[in-house]
Amino acid sequence: MAASAIVMPKLGLTMTEGLLASWRVAPGDRVRNGDVLFVVETEKIATEIEAQGDGRIETIEVAAGATVPVGAVVATWSGGGAAAAVPEATPEAAPVASQPRSSGGERIVATPLARRLARDAGVPLATLVGGGPRGRIRARDVEAAIAARAAAPATSDAPAAGDRRAATGMEKTVARRMAQAKQTIPHFYVLAEADVTELLKLRDDLNAMEGLTRISINHLVMAAVGRAIVRMPEINVVWDEDAVVQLAGSDVGMAVDSGRGLFAPVVRDAGGRSLDALARDVDALVARARTGQLSGDDLAGGAIAVSNVGMHGASHLVPIINPGQSAILGVAAIKPVFRPDANAQPTLCREIGLVLACDHRVHNGVAAARFLDCVTGILQHPLSLLRG
Amino acid sequence: MPARGAVMAELRYLRAVNQALDDAMAADPSVVLFGEDVGEAGGSFGVTRGLRDRYGPGRVRDTPISEATIAGAAVGAALSGLKPVIEIMFMDFTTLVMDAMVNQAAKAHFMFGGQGSVPMVLRTPHGGGLGAGPQHSQCLEAWFAHVPGLKVVCPADPVSAYGLLRAAIDDPDPVIVVENKALYAMKVEAPERLEAIPIGKASIVRPGRDVSIVAYGAAVKTARDAAERLASDGVEAEVIDLRSLQPWDEAAVLASLSGTHRLVIVHEAVEAFGVGGEIAARMADIGFDELDGPIVRVGAPFMPVPFSRALESAYQPSVERVVAAVRRTLE
Amino acid sequence: MEGVATVTTRPSGELNVSGAPDAAGLLDLYGQMVLIRRCEERLGALFADGEVPGFIHLSIGQEAVSVGVMSALRRDDTIASTHRGHGHAIAKGLPLEGFFLELLARDEGLCRGRGGSMHVADTSVGMLGANGIVGAGLPIALGSALAHQQLGRDAVAVAFFGDGALAEGVVHECFNLARLWNLPLLFVCENNGWSEFLPSSKQIAFKLGELSAAFGLPHVAVDGNDVAAVAAAAADVVGKVRAGGPAVLECVTARMRGHFEGDAQKYRNPDEIARLAERDPVGIAARQLLKTGIDEAELTEVAETVERRVEAAVAAARGGRDPDFEAAKAGVYARAGGGHG
């Protein structure tokens, strides 16, 4: 059977190119329908691309680590039908020729000097995060790690003993993106407690109505953040390579632990939609995340996300901003507390701990505090949420 | 600024070449000059002005337009006791001297088993910027640097124009001295003494710690200007004037790279398959563990030298391109 | 050059040819021709046996040109030779052992095993090298003549080249420049009628005499297979060149072997090949000597002496060392140093 092309799929409306993060197959491998062929990273997501039939991989045309345009041939195979998720192949697109061709597979990108420094200092490169292009580890990254180690309390240099297993491509992607975000985004935090007594009541009232979408605290928090954005659009900005980008609308991202890795799908217009519509969207996105069906578009956009660990009892969550966004709200568990009322008498309240992590390149403390106050206010007086 | 109101003598590139020829001819009667219009006219660019009057028509000869024979005769003369210095009016015309240089001059010492040598010098101007067009602007030095047995130097300023030419004339091997038309008018304060500059030695024209910029010929000025621009952003570039292309000062480049860990190579010649490619390849080999970023070249694009000023200025390596290249190494 | 290959008559040049060698002189020239002939034959055999690497162009049939011209030169005169240069080298006085050592690619060879047949040189006897590039010897000889003139030496330079080389541009450049500068330069065209596998009549549209005249160069044509005639013509013309300015000596000769050893000469008329023996310069000289009263025994003795010399040289060459690679690599420049090459 003649070999046919496997191309870089278009994983979302706006996607023009994708980083081929890793290969799961090699030339000669037999694959079955649904087997993961390779992992593509776009701005927001790592997506596993599956075979669309049975066949055999003939050649790998694009090495892991290369960024190629949508429609570029990344491999050839002899097999049934078109390969992978292949909408709109653009035949003229070719792999970016100037990318190095390696045998595929994961490799650590580091400069020769960084490798030498790391070797001399006994720092495993795998424990480092590169700040250079393509996550390249440079001398300064190694030096920073050496300095950090020197500053750290005396513990063994060696990573903890225990069972080791190689990280999956997805895990490595998440690890790299998180480390990069934490290292390159100057985070600052504002904290607040919101009294959610009223909010819980509202939720219970809404859920008492049969046959409608069940509303969760999470839905309500998403809606509150969306509405706060509508009130303070100046908060809906992101930093992009020496530019400040003002986003339109009131999209809100949310952290979802899919069981296959961490994703941050984005709910559209969270500030303008009815609670029911919003809740349905949120639930659909979570379902898609769990089944690995998120598209690039699901992950695009939004300046602010919500990460809710309330169901797990923590009092506060101090989150890391998703790359490409500028803030994230950590939402923790609801706790009963006594607060003084107007007469200084203790009253039982139900409070939720909120931590808003912000990118200091685009936000300052005052704006952040005002925004958090806005969210808190909405949560404490939740009837406004019912206005679409 | 000259001290105490003294008037400092200035030295122009063109004059430095003329002085080197003059001094070499005065020092050694076996030095002869020949080429098209080098005698009565004093050279197409005026480099040999006055020499025919001083040394006579036997030692400074006008030749007909016979480049192959000018170069071939230099080989024979050099094998027979003269030290000929020939001029090829534009480097573009060296296409016509290739047999003499490549098959004869370059090989004689080796293929005759070390009997004798070919102490000749071929002077020729390269470079654009003057609207001279595709056949009067090329930088073809890499061709010669590719041939074992030839030496190639390319002075970037009047002092090295003098020093390298003196060294070339004294050298027992064939040396191509590549001058730059656009530099002929360049002037500097005249040093107290002009002397030969050893072939094969580079010069650090600006020290720096963050990145090494290796250049030669007119690109040295571009590299220096880029270094000034970078300095205002806190990036300290070390600029190395290679001076000699064959042999080139590998040790100096490696030493600099070992200090800065980043390397940019700039030349006016076409980037592809050029001198920069050779330096990059060697440093990627012997300097591998020193590198903390990609080695980046800045040269001419893969196209003939265009005529229009609008095209030619875009064609030649610019300060902006060098700055951008340095930034890439710093990412 | 229509028909030139069949011309056998004595030349009638513009210069006056006089002073043919006497019997003793002719015997000496004969001995040198036999030496070249024997060397070439021996090399042919060694080549066939695989002892000579590369490829070689033998000058068998053209010995009278080398010997005749060189008889008119001094040691300090310089020559630039061609791909078919063994005869020039031997006649100019290269040491025979060094010559064979070089052709057998030995370290003790004249060029330390780096040049071989097409690059044999010995600057100490004014032999500036055979040449692998057709026509390239002319500018080199011209430069050498320039050096003679400029340094006030009364030496001459000789450029040897074949009739095929007449099509190269440098011939025309050099004729012009030699005349212009009045250089002590003799152009010797060995017109053997062939340029590789084509008769030169199919490549050259002009006559060398006419070309020479166009440049104002005296032109002498001589039977290049008659060593006495070549010697006489050369003595005359070299004397004039030494005294004042360039000239062209055209030696009409014959290539008795293939272009290179191993050339089956399918392109050549068998009749032409059969007739070559009549024009053998060694035979012609032998017949002339016998007529002057020299007897066969003397000729046999010459042959035996030559045989001993050649065999000694071959034996020495076979005993030579292979050259050392590092030494060769260090020998690219007269003054090495700096950088990476």
Ligand SMILES: Cc1ncc(C[n+]2csc(CCOP(=O)(O)OP(=O)(O)O)c2C)c(N)n1
């Ligand atoms: C520049 C160049 N072109 C072509 C050749 C190949 N070649 C070697 S010998 C020869 C023929 C030369 O004829 P001629 O000059 O008459 O010398 P002959 O072989 O007859 O002695 C040719 C074409 C060469 N060596 N150099």
Ligand SMILES: [Mg+2]
């Ligand atoms: Mg011929």
